[in-house]
Amino acid sequence: MDYKSIAKKIIDLKNADLALREKLVQNGQLGEGYNEEMKELHNRNARALNDFIEVIGYPTIDKVGPEANEAAWLVIQHAIGLPRFMKKCAALLKTAVMNNKADPKYLAYLTDRIAVFEGKPQLYGTQFDWDEQGYLSPNFYDDLTKVNQRRESIGLNKLEDQTVIIRQRAKIENQLAPRDFEKRKREIEEWRKNVGWIK
Incomplete structure (x- = not known):
């Protein structure tokens, strides 16, 4: 076919x-x-x-x-x-x-995204969000050494290097941190419940 x-x-x-x-x-x-x-x-x-x-x-x-x-x-x-x-x-x-x-990289990104939405630690550190200091940082993950080992096993760069790249891209695209971090956090939690990621 x-x-x-x-x-x-x-x-x-x-x-x-x-x-x-x-x-x-x-x-x-x-x-x-x-x-x-x-x-x-x-x-x-x-x-x-x-x-x-x-x-x-x-x-x-x-x-x-x-x-x-x-x-x-x-x-x-x-x-x-x-x-x-x-x-x-x-x-x-x-x-x-x-x-x-x-490509196993695609599975890593998808696995991490699902984990983040379900409130679980990501395995490869592929998902980023704004932190309280106004920086894009990796979402919660289990252990940096293990994350970097997993990343290396599928051909991804170190998480520390990726963090620099992500922040530079956000700057180029004029992405700004949310003005009210706590409010955004509440909105995300509500959205996750509404669409069925969490109960």
Whole structure:
């Protein structure tokens, strides 16, 4: 079966996501909570990708090529309001990685994102958020030495180096720390409950 048309559609989903993100960066709106337009796009993209998964299974490299495989991961990574979908995809991605049909880095990012939303320590330190001092810092993780060992095992740089990169990118994109840290924390907790990450 030829999956070229599906691959192109998956890449189109990713491009729409990145275009909207760039628009929000240009308007200085990226750090202002979960933008409504972005939320709608993320959910729409996830539904479309889920339809493709129903037809072809997980979009592995051998089926759709490396670009669409990466695009599928990005859509899943951004489907933050759909816990069941993200967890389902994480299980499929884990199988794909075990069969050398997807990049283990994608699984690391997705595993960490799910852990953070569930209030668990991340394993690879891939997820960052603003801290009380107004810096982007890694979300809670278990042990720095272990995190760096896990990162190295899949070809990621040291967490300390990644922190510098993340903060530099935020500066370039004019991302600003939330004005009211405690209020934002409360809003995130409420959102996590509402969408079903925590009870």
